[in-house]
Amino acid sequence: MEASATTAPNEHEAVAKPAAKKTASRSVSKRRSFKGLSLEQRQNERREKLIEAGLQVYGTQGFFSVTVRDVCNEAKLTERYFYESFKRSEELFKTIYLRLIEQLQQNILAAVMQSKAEAKLMIEAGLTAMFKSLQDDPRMARILFIDAILVHEMHGNTINEAVSRFDRMIQAFMMLMFPKKPVPKTDLSLLSTGLNGFVTHIAMRWVIGGFREPLSQVLAACQVAYLSILQWMEKEPQD
Known part of the structure; x- marks a missing residue:
């Protein structure tokens, strides 16, 4: 009886560990992929949006009339994403x-x-x-x-x-x-x-x-x- 009581918790623990690993793996996967896109793909997509937005605002208003915020507003992105791709x-x-x-x-x-x-x-x-x-x-x-x-x-x-x-x-x-x-x-x-x-x-x-x-x-x-x-x-x- 004692051996049986001792064995039971170990079996549960053995079952719980793989489950925990799977949960952690899914969590990492979600961080790396969003809507089927990798982190690098999402960064490239944001960069292209900024380039297209820059073409629009620079090309219509002139470089000296446009701020980083204006570009980001046109691209519908926050300023932190601007500096992810461009220094200035x-x-x-x-x-x-x-x-x-x-x-x-x-x-x-x-x-x-x-x-x-x-x-x-x-x-x-x-x-x-x-x-x-x-x-x-x-x-x-x-x-x-x-x-x-x-x-x-x-x-x-x-x-x-x-x-x-x-x-x-x-x-x-x-x-x-x-x-x-x-x-x-x-x-x-x-x-x-x-x-x-x-x-x-x-x-x-x-x-x-x-x-x-x-x-x-x-x-x-x-x-x-x-x-x-x-x-x-x-x-x-x-x-």
Whole structure:
């Protein structure tokens, strides 16, 4: 009888321990996963919400008129989640800026590659894609061609890298148009930078002016530089 009495509590205890472990395991699982999403997935989801919110408020109100709280209100998140992904507003702005630059470049490249393999048509397609992208999304236009110039932290490497990307894209485009033309690489590089600056300043004026000039007029102005260089490159080399 004594042995039996002693054994019973141990059996209950043995049954209770696995149950306790299962409860603890479920508790940890709930902390790690919510609505089928892992902690990392939820963090990425919140980050994307902040980026989209930043695009909206920066692109409509301007960087200097927006606070972290404004971004969080737009994203419907608390401020602690902002600092989970970004150290400060400038870091969010930089992320949005680089994403928009990449998007704009992809739009231009896609348009050029889809056009007929004729230099003038490729020029028109690329420029149209660029300016239509800005016109269709004024938020992109404002961030890239107004606020990016004004935000101090954007000066230096970030803007220089974005400019270099477009320089390289234009140079590749010119080499595509004239694969057999013996133009020194350094000349193409300088010409590409010049074309980039020409179009960028026209774009800045157009955006700052609220897209006042008709798109056709802006495109015609930009094509002047491209077509002039095109004409120069088509000439036979002089003896």
